Amino acid sequence: MSEREYPHSSVTGLIIGCAMEVHRLLGNGFQEVIYQRALEVEMQLKGISFEREFEMPIVYKGINIGTRRVDFFVENNIMVEIKAIAKLENVHLAQAINYLEAYGLEVGLLINFGASSLEFKRVMKPYPHKS
Numbered sequence: 001m002s003e004r005e006y007p008h009s010s011v012t013g014l015i016i017g018c019a020m021e022v023h024r025l026l027g028n029g030f031q032e033v034i035y036q037r038a039l040e041v042e043m044q045l046k047g048i049s050f051e052r053e054f055e056m057p058i059v060y061k062g063i064n065i066g067t068r069r070v071d072f073f074v075e076n077n078i079m080v081e082i083k084a085i086a087k088l089e090n091v092h093l094a095q096a097i098n099y100l101e102a103y104g105l106e107v108g109l110l111i112n113f114g115a116s117s118l119e120f121k122r123v124m125k126p127y128p129h130k131s
Helices: 007-028 032-045 090-103
Strands: 048-058 061-075 079-082 107-112 120-125
Touching: 007 032, 007 048, 007 079, 007 107, 007 120, 032 048, 032 061, 048 090, 048 107, 061 090, 090 107, 090 120
Parallel strands: 079 107
Antiparallel strands: 048 061, 061 079, 107 120
């Protein structure tokens, strides 16, 4: 996976590895906050720089219209959203992409601990189509 094609892939790979370890040890069935706390511990053990429950502004046409807390803001570049649901749906992916747009970020991860196997999606801000 090249950094040019997939920016921040080295860090997202580490985050996914941490999530896999958490899911391997805890399995599914806990509330989202339990996975969030366990992932926090795992990322600390791996020396990954992050802020948990990071409040970010939502800006519309240059005007701050509110805030939203992202589960993790990693290495000042990557948004990580945690779910603990039976299955990720397209609406969750769309929501994560919208957050990238709103935050002005390039890359995010959507991680679901609620399924019997860990689910994760790398999300990237869509680029405008060339005419």
